Amino acid sequence: LLSRLAFANVIPLSLFLLSYVAGPWCWSPLSEAYGLRPFFVLGSLGLTAFLGASAAAPNYGALLVLRFFSGFFGAVPMTNSGALTGDIWHAKERGTAMSFYSVATFAGPALGPIIGSFAAYRLSWHWAFIIPCLFSAVLCIAVLFFLPEIYPPVLISRLARQLRKETGDERIRSALELAEMKSRGTPRVQRFRAEAWRLLGTPIVMISTEPIVAAVAAFASCCYALIYLLFEGYPVIFSEVHHLGPGYSSLPFLSILVGAIISVPVTLWYQKLYLRDVKREGRHTPEQRLPPALAGGPMIVVSFLWLGWGGIVPTLSGVLQGVGSVLIFRSMQTYLIDAYERNAASALASNVVARSIAGALFPLFAPALFHRLGVQWGCTLLAGCMFLLVPVPFLFERY
Structure with a gap:
């Protein structure tokens, strides 16, 4: 019975992450065709509305x-924020922006379980959704009033329309407009199929035919899945083994946040080294983004061994987890953006889909893993999974 209850508690988290698989196939290619702003607005409105509705859900199925x-x-935002930074900042400055963005992506997973567990324990489970709904509403207002359209092809299309209106010259067309005009000569059904494939098939093609995208997706997915596995692993480890009470068993997630914050000066220091190398060589390559990931992988391996076998302040193992995870995500995302600038959103979408599938599946077996293998050998198994993927950035840099 207890195992069934534990599984039922994990399902909402896994389903939330699994929906990240459907979202990127839709949002990223549509954003590449019609711009980023409309979908940031739609996404923030939808997230706020459904978080509020979750607080009033009448039953488990709803x-x-x-x-x-x-x-x-x-x-x-998970899909398009990386492309957004790529459009705003030049390649030489992009690493600094991605450093702060990467911390934000881990601040949510670190703070969410703490806020949610205390809200559910001290107030009611409804407040575990009301609080993020209010936060999402504030962000929604910020996006609505302060986020302009910055996607270059869409801005060029707007400029082309303005120039046609001012000059009367109908020959002035953007690349997006020319592609749309080219498709008008085909039958409607065929045109719809071609457009759907162009928009929705790009991420599938990229992860299927681009070894770089597939390898980055595998590497980042393992790191991401291990973070979400800890959502279910920490309560087992710190509640059942170290006997922390409800709510307090989620406080070790703060160590991951501390690690993510510590990673900022590390990544900013590397950014200076990167700019120095670019200035010396007179050019920049995507492979110059990889060194932080070379250190991040071994850090995560050590963090799991420390959590399982260290015995001394196991909570602090999360600091290494946070630092290593941010180094990997920051490095891999900037690497993909630099390597696939025009189709960065689709490349990142492929990455989001792969890691969301892994993130949805790993928490499902976390309680059983630690109950059957024990904390020590369970953490060893997870460390071994990450160890197998540590060579990925080394291979990118070498070949």
Whole structure:
């Protein structure tokens, strides 16, 4: 019975992450065709609405449906924020922006379980959704009023329309407009199929035919999945083994946040080295983004061995987990953006889909893993999984 209850508690989280699989296929290619702003607005509105509805869910089945759609709309920033930074900042400055963005992506997973567990324990489970709904509403207002359209092809299309209006010259067309005009000569059904494939098939093609995208997805997915596995692993480890009470067993997540914050000066220091190398060589390559990931992988391996076998302040193992995870994500995302600038959103979408599948599946077996193998050997197994992927950035840099 207890195992069934534990599994039922994990399902809403896994379903939320699984909806990240559907979201990127939709949001990233559509953003590349029609711009980033409309979908940031739609995503923030949808996320706020479904989080609020989750707080009023009448039963478990309704909660699962609402969690799925919360993740579907919440996937917009996860998918498109990397491309947004690529459009705003030049390649030489992009690493600094991605350093702060990477910390933000781990601040949520670190603070969420703490806020949610204390809210559910001290107030009621409804407040575990009301609090993020209020936070999402504030962000929604900020996006609505302060986020302009910055996607270059869409801005060029707007400029082309303005120039046609001012000059009367109908020959002035952007690349997006020319592609749309070219498709008008085909039958409507065929045109719809071609457009759907162009928009929705790009991430599938990239992860299937680009070894770089597939390898980065595998590496980042393992790191991401291990973070979400800890959502279910920490309560087992710190509640059942170290006997912390409800809510307090989630406080070790703060160590991951501390590690993410510590990673900022590390990544900014490397950014200076990167700019020095670019200035010396007179050019920049995507492979120059990889060194932080070379250190990040071994850090995560050590963090799990420390958590399982260290015995001395196991909570602090999360600091290494946070530092290593941010180094990997920051490095891999900037690497993909530099390598696939025009199709960065689709490359990142492929990455989001792969890691979301892994993130949805790993928490499902976390309680059984630690109950059957024990904390020590369970952490050893997880460390071994990460160890197998540590060579990935080394291979990128070498070949």
